[in-house]
Amino acid sequence: MEDLIEDEATFYSKAELYWKEVNPTVDGMLGGYGSISSIDINGSKKFLYKFLGEGPGKTGTGCALDCGAGIGRITKRLLLPLFRTVDLVDVTQEFLDKAKTYLGEEAKRVGNYFCCGLQDFHPQAGRYDVIWIQWVIGHLTDDHLVEFLRRCRSSLRPDGLIVIKDNVSYEGVVPDHVDSSMCRDLPLLRQIVARAGLTILCEEQQQNFPEEIYQVHTLALR
Template structure:
């Protein structure tokens, strides 16, 4: 769901792959990943399935998950679960995931829901697992988006919420080569 910026998909995936490869093959395993706010499975198909043995998808919209089944094609055989649930209610299985990927969806959660979700995600990690947040960040404060009823938080607010969840940022990068007219996108690896 690139909001009219479909042309950035390859840049996005390349940046995400380079970010993830800093951790995979070392201590972080490649057994199972979770795609949060998966939509039709763009990130699952292009980023996660090439790197992990199994991927689970969670999205609040059943129609998107139904489309994901056909969009993923043969690669969909390695999808473990399709969970239709909002992240504010989703409880991932304890100790299942090497990587939990959360992209362009935290703006749909309240601060409290985000903190609680991150706490549940921490319990769902395997040893040396990572939670990855990749999202737009505002320049200052919280900026509401009336079009999709979400918010865009600045980096300091995101960092504070991560800390409240009992997590620490182990690596952080800005996504490069995106159009200048959109908010900066940052990727944070959490443990």
């Protein structure tokens, strides 16, 4: 992927500028596909339920981290109903400001709002049961994604889980010059996961999304 990026600093700054111009709404977070939000959330719930509960190897429900959280769409619909506390991290301060009202009464259970790009974000060691990373890995270079996943691994509680949910290309790396991101294929994503010292516990394709968008896969890592 790095060979497709002329200048790393420009790659990140262009993405920041792009998101600063996006409306702080669900439709804005989903690139005009706000109608798929419920399908997305329901698919994510079904996936996550496999790992939560009591017993050996099951993931706790104390604290979750929403990466690339935007206005808190996933925090509101998926994470806050399942976890006692949720932290949000996003590169756009306006989105995090909006989240404080969008989340309503449940915002009181948000622990932290971190305004930071994931390439620079260092989650607290041993804090999280689940780290949810959705539609944001394309904004990281391969090396920065590996490093971020390693930091995430160190920030998990016992039996904690990292979940990546994102678009995957059919072959190779496909650049998007509009929002300054990259879409990787599954073999490359699996290589990155392995480089980070993580194992894929489960991998599924999200169903019932519009045919014109890239297929979306969800991976549970530990």
